[in-house]
Amino acid sequence: MSIDASLPPPDFELASAFPEVGWLRQATAARDWTAIRQYIDGLPQGTDRAFLVRVVAEVPGVEHFLREVVAATPHDVLALTALGTRETQIGWEVRTAARAKDVSREQFRQMHEHLRQAEQLLIRATALDPTRDAAWAARLNTARGLQLGQNEARRRYDRLAVHHPNHFTGQARLLQQLCPKWGGSWEAAHGFARECLLGAPEGALNGGLVAEAHVEHWLDLSSDGNARTEYLRQAHVHAELVEAAERSVLHPSYRPAYGWVVIQGDFAALFSMIGDTARAAAHFRALGNLASEYPWSYLGEPAKEFVRHRSAALGRAGRTGGTGRTGGTGSG
Known part of the structure; x- marks a missing residue:
């Protein structure tokens, strides 16, 4: 049986993660x-x-x-x-x-x-x-x-x-401005994301912008050939993601804040594509069945990509006990 046979399909409804959104929409409509x-x-x-x-x-x-x-x-x-x-x-x-x-x-x-x-x-x-x-x-x-x-x-x-x-x-909006597609550079984008990581308290969501920068950089590379795969397989990319995750959404002081579903999805997608399924599994577990269109729409049809990567991550993590590194070529 597939690992997803007992799991609900992804829920992309914002109000499922933040119930106040439903009330706010109703008040606006009224x-x-x-x-x-x-x-x-x-x-x-x-x-x-x-x-x-x-x-x-x-x-x-x-x-x-x-x-x-x-x-x-x-x-x-x-x-x-x-x-x-x-x-x-x-x-x-x-x-x-x-x-x-x-x-x-x-x-x-x-x-x-x-x-x-x-x-x-x-x-x-x-x-x-x-x-x-x-x-x-x-x-x-x-x-x-x-x-x-x-x-x-x-x-x-x-x-x-x-x-x-x-x-x-x-910070997320300035990060977009700093990407090359809007006249910036990858040096500026990654540098600012690291500033956000180090400038915020441990456990704050801001560290997830390191993952956002890598998602954007990955997307900007040619989808032909191995450019995207080679980018994610660089040791420093994996190391930066591990540090950012552990300092933000995996830190003991972390509490969910507006934007957390996107950031957990960023980490889940990146670690999945790297091959670090054990780390990806931690983020999928935090998400449950909650999802956002971004970043999954960058990979293909959002619901299918979420389910595919979740199945691979939880299936591999389940066979290895859910801890440690199970794949990829980056540093631990």
């Missing part, structure tokens, strides 16, 4: 801005509010409701941020995830129109309250989409970091 604002504003210091603002902004058609809120209360920083985030999402949806060479001039025009609208809203939000994390994090997305460059993106991140020095969403 246009209950008072409840939304009270909930988000009342969260403890250090909460990554950018995650929840994105949940609100992803509700289809929410831009119409948010425009009414902003028109009625033009100094509502949260409303400005949510509408700016929504306009940014609409712009990216028009552009699609295709490489720039495959995006039409008209798509770029429409994208930039939405991003410029978002910029004006978010500039107002950060001017009214420079301490709001979600607004600065959203401005990192508009900086990238409007191609404002590395220096401007770093300036915006630095403004965010003044009040939120280990802001996971902000």
Whole structure:
């Protein structure tokens, strides 16, 4: 019998990992801005509010409701941020995830129109309250989409970091900007990811950005030949992943935070592709049946890839007791 015969299929629903997401979607659909604002504003210091603002902004058609809120209360920083985030999402949806060479001039025009609208809203939000994390994090997305460059993106991140020095969403977005596909370099991307690892407390999710950088680097290599396999088989790549996992999601001080499903998935996918099935198994066990489209969509059809790699990892780990290294060529 297959190892997955007794395991549930992967669950990609965000609300399964974070039940408050379901309530927030319902409140948004009901246009209950008072409840939304009270909930988000009342969260403890250090909460990554950018995650929840994105949940609100992803509700289809929410831009119409948010425009009414902003028109009625033009100094509502949260409303400005949510509408700016929504306009940014609409712009990216028009552009699609295709490489720039495959995006039409008209798509770029429409994208930039939405991003410029978002910029004006978010500039107002950060001017009214420079301490709001979600607004600065959203401005990192508009900086990238409007191609404002590395220096401007770093300036915006630095403004965010003044009040939120280990802001996971902000760091993840700057990491994207630092990748070569957005005008950066792998030296800059990996260097920043390591800064995030070492700058955050042990057990913080931020160390998982080391894995994010390696996922992006792996994807950027030619899928023809052995370039991707050879990249992952480098000893230093495995060593960096082991260190990052043990300092973040495997550390005794670790507690799940917004974004944890993606990061556990990054480690599970990378260790699986390296061949270190025992380490991959630890991350699959932490996930249970929870999953996110990223990074599995990079490997193929997300559900099939998750199940395939989970089966290999848990099957191998089960035969070897679930500890120690069972494959791969990197350092232990």
